Amino acid sequence: MTSAWPTGLIEVADSVFAYVQAGGGLCVSNAGFIVGTEGCIVIDALFAPSMTRAFREEIARVTDKPARLLINTHHHVDHTLGNALFPEAQIISHANARKEQQRVGTGVFDLLRPRIPELVAEAEGIQPRLPDVTFEGELTVHLGGRSIRLLHLGRAHTIGDALVLLPEERLLFAGDLVFDQVTPLAFEGHIGGWLEVCDKVAALEVDTIVPGHGPTGDKSGLREMRDYLQSVRDQARAAFEAGRSEEEAAQNIDLGRYASWAEPERLPLNVGRLYQEFRGEI
Numbered sequence: 001m002t003s004a005w006p007t008g009l010i011e012v013a014d015s016v017f018a019y020v021q022a023g024g025g026l027c028v029s030n031a032g033f034i035v036g037t038e039g040c041i042v043i044d045a046l047f048a049p050s051m052t053r054a055f056r057e058e059i060a061r062v063t064d065k066p067a068r069l070l071i072n073t074h075h076h077v078d079h080t081l082g083n084a085l086f087p088e089a090q091i092i093s094h095a096n097a098r099k100e101q102q103r104v105g106t107g108v109f110d111l112l113r114p115r116i117p118e119l120v121a122e123a124e125g126i127q128p129r130l131p132d133v134t135f136e137g138e139l140t141v142h143l144g145g146r147s148i149r150l151l152h153l154g155r156a157h158t159i160g161d162a163l164v165l166l167p168e169e170r171l172l173f174a175g176d177l178v179f180d181q182v183t184p185l186a187f188e189g190h191i192g193g194w195l196e197v198c199d200k201v202a203a204l205e206v207d208t209i210v211p212g213h214g215p216t217g218d219k220s221g222l223r224e225m226r227d228y229l230q231s232v233r234d235q236a237r238a239a240f241e242a243g244r245s246e247e248e249a250a251q252n253i254d255l256g257r258y259a260s261w262a263e264p265e266r267l268p269l270n271v272g273r274l275y276q277e278f279r280g281e282i
């Protein structure tokens with residue numbers, strides 16, 4: 001399937017850039033950076049070294065200022081493995097994201113290898129680098145005259161998601177709290193919590209959202225993804241209460257218009273996680 005959005009930089013506010021990767025599928029995530037007077041702040045570091053190098057080349061085309069700070073929006077390898085290729089930057093994340101990154105390491109490569117062998121082969125030589133600084137709740141970073149707020153609004157895509165909010169610019173780097181035109185993945189998430197976080201994000205005063213996967217957009221992408229999660233949760237709940245297995249539930253869920261999104265095969269993983277949620281295991 002050809003993607004409707006190309007890989008490249010988009011200036012989403014003055015001196016603020018999204019780096020979007022075409023397709024937005026497995027391990028093909030987005031990143032961004034903010035240029036200040038003396039240095040820049042990078043948001044997420046991507047997965048395979050070729051991806052991170054291409055991103056760094058795009059940064060270098062815009063600025064020669066050093067990357068002082070690298071924000072990890074959560075622990076997943078497609079956002080953090082490239083940390084190693086930003087040796088000059090201090091890395092910051094939510095405390096749970098650091099713990100999860102430490103727990104998971106590169107163990108997830110065994111699951112990814114059958115799906116994306118070339119990317120995993122490329123990534124295998126990389127030594128993961130953990131965040132240097134962590135926060136809980138909320139933190140504000142100052143860069144030049146700009147305030148950048150890091151917010152943790154509860155468990156959702158993972159237990160350590162950080163939103164990167166630029167209030168003046170009405171701009172949000174959402175990490176994987178938002179997937180746009182790509183099926184959201186909750187294999188380590190909590191969909192009930194994610195729905196609540198979606199409502200909190202919807203209440204933020206932002207016009208532009210850079211999702212973790214998919215093209216940049218506005219709140220309509222967030223609403224669409226929330227609808228997907230609600231629809232799948234409602235249908236799975238009905239199947240659960242009718243005593244059906246999670247496999248049966250997944251087979252019978254009607255995805256409707258969301259069936260055309262990338263990575264539809266994530267449904268059984270999401271239903272599996274929902275069943276854990278309904279059983280009170282997570």
Ligand SMILES: [Zn+2]
Nearest residue numbers: 074076157176
């Ligand atoms: Zn993720």
